Amino acid sequence: MKSNKPKVYISKPVPPEVLAYLQEHCECRMWDGQGTASRQQLLAELSEVEGLLMTGVPINEELLDRAPKLRAVSTISVGYNHFDIEAMRARGVIGTHTPYVLDDTVADLVLALMLSAARRIPELDAFVKQGRWQRGQGLTDEDFFGFDVHHRTLGLIGMGRIGDAIAQRAVHGFGMQLLYHNRSRKPEAEERFQAVYCELDELLRRSDFVVMMTPLTPETTRMIRREHFDLMKPTAFFINASRGQTVDEAALFDALQSGSIRGAGLDVFDPEPPRPDHPFFTLPNVVTLPHIGSATAATRLDMAMLAARNLVAALHGEQPPNIVPE
C-alpha cells in the first residue's frame, strides 16, 4: 500500500529509538554503510526526498537542484555553517539544528583540552607507556612540568551558550579570571562570572588561555591570523573547539613552532580530517582530537532525537523548535 507519510533520507545511522520515532511519522531510508553517506551517495538518494536528516555535507544549490521535493533539512549539530541559508530560503526549504543539548558536553571537552595542553597529558602519557620513566625522575624534574590552569586568565572568543558553560566551569570551578569577546555584550555573563568584555587584541594580549568558541560565519572565517598570534603571551595556549576555518592554521603552526605561543588544543581542523602528514602532528605542544566536542553517547542520542523532532515538526507543518537562523 502506498504510504502518505513524508519521505525522509537519513544520511548517517541513528540510534534505534530515533529511527523508531522517525519511522512512526515518516517513510524512512537510512544510509547503511560505514560512517556517513558521502556527498555523491547522498545526491543519488534525493529525487523523491522531502526531509533530510544529516550532518556536515554542504546543503547548497547543487544539492537542492537534485532534491526538487525537499522541504526540510535537519542537521545533527549545533553548527549550521554547511547550510546555504539563502539558497534554502529561496526554495522554501526549512533548516534546523540541535542547540542546548550539547553545551555541557562541549564545555567539558574544552576544559579537557586546556588541561591536556597545559599539563602535557598526551605527551607524558606516551612517555610512561614507552617505558621512558626512570627511577628517581619525578617531583623536581622540570621535564614533567606543565602550566597551571587554575586562577589564570581565560579569554573566550564567542560568548554564546557553550561559552557560558565553559565560563561556569572555568570561573566557578577553577577560579579563573574571564575576558570575553563577542559580537554583542553579555551583561548577565559579566555579572555571573565577573567577565570583562575586551576588544580582540586586548583579549589576546592578556589571556593565558584563548578559547575559540564562535560559530563559523563570514565574519569569523580566518578571524585569527598571524598578527593575532603575535599579540599572545609566549606562555599562552590556543584552544579551538569551534571550526577549523576560524583560524589561519599555517600561522598557528608557525606560532607553535617558534615558541611565540606555548601550546594548543585542537578539536577542529580545516579540512577535516586533516591529511596524515599535517605539520601539526610533528609538534609535541599540540593536542589533537578528531572533532569530538559533543561525542558522548548520551549527548549524541539527545542531538539525534532533537534533530528527528525538528524534522518531523517541519514536515508536518508545525514550527520546529530549533529553526535556523536563530
Ligand code: DGY
Ligand atoms: C556541532 O554540533 O556543531 C559540533 O561541532 C559537531 O559538528
